[in-house]
Amino acid sequence: xxxxxxxxxxxxxxxxxxxxxxxxxxxxxxxxxxxxxxxxxxxxxxxxxxxxxxxxxxxxxxxxxxxxxxxxxxxxxxxxxxxxxxxxxxxxxxxxxxxxxxxxxxxxxxxxxxxxxxxxxxxxxxxx
Amino acid sequence: xxxxxxxxxxxxxxxxxxxxxxxxxxxxxxxxxxxxxxxxxxxxxxxxxxxxxxxxxxxxxxxxxxxxxxxxxxxxxxxxxxxxxxxxxxxxxxxxxxxxxxxxxxxxxxxxxxxxxxxxxxxxxxxxxxxxxxxxxxxxxxxxxxxxxxxxxxxxxxxxxxxxxxxxxxxxxxxxxxxxxxxxxxxxxxxxxxxxxxxxxxxxxxxxxxxxxxxxxxxxxxxxxxxxxxxxxxxxxxxxxxxxxxxxxxxxxxxxxxxxxxxxxxxxxxxxxxxxxxxxxxxxxxxxxxxxxxxxxxxxxxxxxxxxxxxxxxxxxxxxxxxxxxxxxxxxxxxxxxxx
Amino acid sequence: xxxxxxxxxxxxxxxxxxxxxxxxxxxxxxxxxxxxxxxxxxxxxxxxxxxxxxxxxxxxxxxxxxxxxxxxxxxxxxxxxxxxxxxxxxxxxxxxxxxxxxxxxxxxxxxxxxxxxxxxxxxxxxxxxxxxxxxxxxxxxxxxxxxxxxxxxxxxxxxxxxxxxxxxxxxxxxxxxxxxxxxxxxxxxxxxxxxxxxxxxxxxxxxxxxxxxxxxxxxxxxxxxxxxxxxxxxxxxxxxxxxxxxxxxxxxxxxxxxxxxxxxxxxxxxxxxxxxxxxxxxxxxxxxxxxxxxxx
Numbered sequence: 111x112x113x114x115x116x117x118x119x120x121x122x123x124x125x126x127x128x129x130x131x132x133x134x135x136x137x138x139x140x141x142x143x144x145x146x147x148x149x150x151x152x153x154x155x156x157x158x159x160x161x162x163x164x165x166x167x168x169x170x171x172x173x174x175x176x177x178x179x180x181x182x183x184x185x186x187x188x189x190x191x192x193x194x195x196x197x198x199x200x201x202x203x204x205x206x207x208x209x210x211x212x213x214x215x216x217x218x219x220x221x222x223x224x225x226x227x228x229x230x231x232x233x234x235x236x237x238x
Numbered sequence: 239x240x241x242x243x244x245x246x247x248x249x250x251x252x253x254x255x256x257x258x259x260x261x262x263x264x265x266x267x268x269x270x271x272x273x274x275x276x277x278x279x280x281x282x283x284x285x286x287x288x289x290x291x292x293x294x295x296x297x298x299x300x301x302x303x304x305x306x307x308x309x310x311x312x313x314x315x316x317x318x319x320x321x322x323x324x325x326x327x328x329x330x331x332x333x334x335x336x337x338x339x340x341x342x343x344x345x346x347x348x349x350x351x352x353x354x355x356x357x358x359x360x361x362x363x364x365x366x367x368x369x370x371x372x373x374x375x376x377x378x379x380x381x382x383x384x385x386x387x388x389x390x391x392x393x394x395x396x397x398x399x400x401x402x403x404x405x406x407x408x409x410x411x412x413x414x415x416x417x418x419x420x421x422x423x424x425x426x427x428x429x430x431x432x433x434x435x436x437x438x439x440x441x442x443x444x445x446x447x448x449x450x451x452x453x454x455x456x457x458x459x460x461x462x463x464x465x466x467x468x469x470x471x472x473x474x475x476x477x478x479x480x481x482x483x484x485x486x487x488x489x490x491x492x493x494x495x496x497x498x499x500x501x502x503x504x505x506x507x508x509x510x511x512x513x514x515x516x517x518x519x520x521x522x523x524x525x526x527x528x529x530x531x532x533x534x535x536x537x538x539x540x541x542x543x544x545x546x547x548x549x550x551x552x553x554x555x556x557x558x559x560x561x562x563x564x565x566x567x568x569x570x571x572x573x574x575x576x577x578x
Numbered sequence: 579x580x581x582x583x584x585x586x587x588x589x590x591x592x593x594x595x596x597x598x599x600x601x602x603x604x605x606x607x608x609x610x611x612x613x614x615x616x617x618x619x620x621x622x623x624x625x626x627x628x629x630x631x632x633x634x635x636x637x638x639x640x641x642x643x644x645x646x647x648x649x650x651x652x653x654x655x656x657x658x659x660x661x662x663x664x665x666x667x668x669x670x671x672x673x674x675x676x677x678x679x680x681x682x683x684x685x686x687x688x689x690x691x692x693x694x695x696x697x698x699x700x701x702x703x704x705x706x707x708x709x710x711x712x713x714x715x716x717x718x719x720x721x722x723x724x725x726x727x728x729x730x731x732x733x734x735x736x737x738x739x740x741x742x743x744x745x746x747x748x749x750x751x752x753x754x755x756x757x758x759x760x761x762x763x764x765x766x767x768x769x770x771x772x773x774x775x776x777x778x779x780x781x782x783x784x785x786x787x788x789x790x791x792x793x794x795x796x797x798x799x800x801x802x803x804x805x806x807x808x809x810x811x812x813x814x815x816x817x818x819x820x821x822x823x824x825x826x827x828x829x830x831x832x833x834x835x836x837x838x839x840x841x842x843x844x845x846x847x848x849x850x851x852x853x854x855x856x857x858x859x860x861x862x863x864x865x866x867x868x869x870x871x872x873x874x
Contacts, residue, residue, distance in 0.1 A: 118769055121847060123793060151755045158747035159773045160610055161755040241680050245669065324664035327631050331658035332681040332720065333650045575633070 128167035143190040239342040265365040282372040297362040301391035305399035313407015314421035355400040384480035386436035398558030405565040478544035489534035582607040588637035612775035613764040654683040657721030672701035690723035711742025768851040820856035
């Protein structure tokens with residue numbers, strides 16, 4: 111089951127963080143159709159956030175068609191990432207892993223790698 | 239709320255209960271022997287051992303001190319400690335109204351105080367009843383139970399004092415809101431009142447007997463010298479009476495000093511008591527006294543007769559209990575309108 | 579939106595000093611409302627009056643539809659975690675629960691013991707030997723087991739370490755998720771309030787400066803940074819909350835529903851703490867003196 115966290119300094123509203131984390135998990139194939147999201151009570155007990163926040167997030171996800179509540183049971187994921195998406199991820203992930211090995215061997219530390227990736231990513235976004 | 243109050247008072251109440259039980263046991267064990275030893279004896283004081291005398295004094299001390307201690311340790315902290323710790327808020331937010339809170343605390347605490355002090359007083363009063371006022375053939379005597387020294391430590395009155403002291407402590411605690419300060423003030427006020435009552439209140443609780451009598455050998459008790467004044471004292475009907483005033487009055491009924499010529503009349507007056515050694519008209523003392531009577535002087539006795547002991551006890555105890563009820567109402571008013 | 583607490587012109591005086599003066603507040607039912615303000619603003623006084631522990635000197639207040647402490651039944655509907663979490667030092671944890679069961683009209687014993695078990699509190703432990711966090715949890719248990727309609731918490735986590743604080747808020751939020759309960763919690767730690775509250779009231783000098791739904795407030799307040807500008811030149815649909823200027827630069831915090839069109843401004847959202855601070859730093863006499871009410 112997915113485990114949420116809250117970044118109180120990110121400036122992003124708590125409910126939005128929950129939505130983003132569900133979407134993120136979905137995109138990485140960690141959430142599949144039929145999986146149950148944690149109950150409101152469980153989320154609230156672990157994060158110490160207002161239950162309305164969780165309810166709002168789950169409502170938003172339902173609005174996006176990603177989840178559906180089953181009264182008395184819980185909230186369940188209604189879609190899966192298409193299997194071919196996971197297939198597409200696999201070779202890309204392997205390429206990334208070997209690139210990382212190369213970068214390490216070249217002497218880059220953790221921060222340098224992150225900076226390199228971020229700036230390349232941003233440059234790519236600006237062009238696109 | 240009763241449970242909570244008892245739980246907070248439990249340890250002290252049980253300790254006091256044990257103390258009271260111990261006193262009852264000692265009284266029950268030694269009492270009958272004591273009564274046997276002194277019954278029918280003309281000078282019972284001489285029959286007393288030093289243990290007996292110590293126990294007698296201890297009995298008076300215990301009953302004198304107990305109400306004051308209860309007032310300080312049970313009354314003072316009752317409201318003050320809760321205010322200091324903020325625990326009054328805890329009770330009040332557990333669906334207890336302020337009235338129920340105070341009524342239960344005061345009610346249970348004074349009830350336990352009354353019970354403990356009542357039982358102790360009963361035991362000590364019963365034990366001392368055979369030797370109150372015991373006289374000796376030589377010198378020394380035990381105080382009569384109507385006198386201020388004993389009256390407050392006999393019968394019902396200690397019970398009334400205990401209830402009063404606790405109620406007083408609760409009110410003081412509510413006003414000053416600090417436990418140690420409340421204890422000190424309660425003690426001070428209680429002691430002041432206990433000193434004032436025998437002087438101003440008790441003599442008039444029941445209208446005292448006032449007699450104006452002539453000097454006679456039968457009634458003559460003695461002459462004392464205070465400074466340069468002579469004071470004549472006469473007997474009241476019963477030795478055990480509580481004499482409130484014993485003063486010489488002139489023809490107008492006003493208190494008067496004994497005239498100078500009386501002193502010159504008396505034989506060998508050089509200080510200390512003189513008592514008639516011979517009965518008869520040739521007695522020079524009797525002559526002087528007769529002259530005094532002819533000159534219009536009388537003696538006024540104001541006293542509470544010995545048979546009034548229990549009436550006075552009831553009167554004083556109920557007065558204290560009524561005042562305690564008023565104090566309780568004052569505490570409630572203070573808490574409701576000034577405190578919270 | 580129904581109100582669970584309604585105060586009108588509420589005041590409390592000690593001698594010549596007013597701890598609370600002319601306070602008018604509406605607390606929405608079914609929400610967790612945070613009460614913030616500087617020390618001496620009257621938060622504790624207001625909460626104590628609402629709890630029925632203090633009588634007001636002037637004004638009126640109704641909690642759950644009745645005057646506080648007017649009856650045992652009214653007291654039963656309000657649960658309180660008072661400042662400094664007072665407990666009976668000589669009583670054990672179990673005895674505190676027994677007290678709660680005996681004194682209260684409504685008492686859920688099963689809930690109380692379930693909480694104790696989950697918190698791993700030793701029932702035989704004397705209350706004065708508990709840690710600060712355990713004390714706070716005990717008092718919260720006593721308040722929750724009453725099944726109140728309104729739960730009042732006065733700075734419950736102020737003196738707790740971060741772990742104890744987090745655990746307390748977790749327990750509190752779990753209870754809110756379980757019950758239809760309104761909560762008002764006063765605190766200095768705005769970051770805690772941001773997680774836990776969906777409604778906020780800022781109280782300064784006994785006056786409500788702003789009261790509203792947290793998300794709506796955060797969505798409608800912005801920080802504008804730009805070249806130095808006179809405050810009177812702001813468009814009419816932008817309400818100025820706080821203004822700061824150096825000789826070159828102006829920083830404004832404004833409230834507005836409309837988008838900000840002027841390109842000279844660098845616009846950013848502000849966090850709850852900055853928003854609260856902005857309202858707290860306003861002068862006592864505002865332009866019209868009326869508080870800002872923002873509905874959901």
